Amino acid sequence: MAKETVKKHNEFEELVENPDALADRLAGSEDFVKKNKSKLLGVFVAIAAIIVGGFLYYNYRSTQSQEAQSAMFQAVYYFEADSLSKALNGDGQNAGLLAIANEYSGTDAGNLANFYAGAALLKSGKYAEAVEHLQNFDSDDYLLQARAYSLTGDALLEQGKHKEAADAYVKAANHNANPFFSPQYLMKAGIAHEAGNDFAAAAEVYNKIITDYVASAEVSDARKYKARAETLVGGAKAE
Template sequence: MATYKKRGYKPSNKKDRDNSAEEESTTAEVFNSLDEGAGKFETWVAENQKYIYVILGIAVVAVIGYIGYTRFIHAPKQQEAANEMAKAESYMASALRATGAQSDSLYNLALNGGEGKYGFLDIIDNYGGTDAANLAHYNAGFAYLRTGKYKEAIDQLEDFSSDDEIMGPLATGGIGDAFLQLEQPEEALGYYEKAANMASNSFTTPRFLLKAAITALQLNQNDKAEEYLTRIEDEYPDSPEAEKVPVYLGQANS
């Protein structure tokens, strides 16, 4: 049974007095030890005060520098890069609507600039680290892809980074398209599979499942092709790609 000492309790015999004295002695030793430790720490602080202030100063300068860089350098740079890229994006939009030699010319202007304005490659070179430069990698990749420069397209699209469920898969699938044009279907299939699994939506997922299926058929991987075609049929029956499933499914089963 637990016991406790009442307030005002006094030891009634020698044994209790000895125990009490021992407890007081132990308590005193603990406090003396704490005082000694505190004293050593204060001495250490006093002796190393200069270094402590230097470390704290560096930390404060780093924080202030980061805030200053973000507010006064990075943010204006982001805006400037976005403004500079407007003309290149205009060329890109026009190229998508054009055909033949005119289309190629507009893609080249989008890449290299025109009328005294930057192209996507200039944005990448002059505004690295900005959102605009990242987007320029995406646009440059597809400009190269559509003008038959497939290795350059791969390089640019690999440098693009995005968590967007549309743009991310499109960039990855674009790398697959480039590898397919370079007659490297194994690599193309890997990128189509990755693009199909990056997000779940009715636009990019069935698109790259179908491309993966067609490429798998070319590689005589009929089981894999059937798997992808069945996914389109089951999960995306209303997609445009679903209309093509029966034809390719027949090839996979033959």
């Protein structure tokens, strides 16, 4: 390492003290540039294209996001007014949730449109489509994300997919579990298991409420439902 440093130092002194050597070195650099002019130009153009492209893409996404936010305002208004058809499909002048989710995917508004579209489709009885949109929704807001999992469970339950529905409810309950919403989601999971005649799984879920959420409003019902489910499990075994 020391020898290499000394060598570089000696080369530098030679260039400073010997103008001819410096001229030769510069001439060599000039020749290199001339010989590789096309390649160097291509590199500079590529770098410039990346920078400009990134700038344009950023502005495009910002514009997209603003447009989507404006479109969402009217769609959510219709959703809250229970005008589900207009909320989903628009009113002729403003885009609906389905179009927003599709055209502005990748923006926050497009993502949120999937949540509202899933909820609106669920209310409209279009359960398979509801599941698709709800599963496309992804949020850092743990309450909203858990709600999306629960709505997915509702749509699956309406399709008679009891085990999948129960799994969705449990997923909602376990997503940043809290003493207020988690017991509610677990109760729904237990009911879904019972609807599928899986009374052992139902009893297990009810027991989780009793043991993990002792202060919740659902504990009393959970005890009753657990006793009933265990009785049904015993009856099934006797048969």
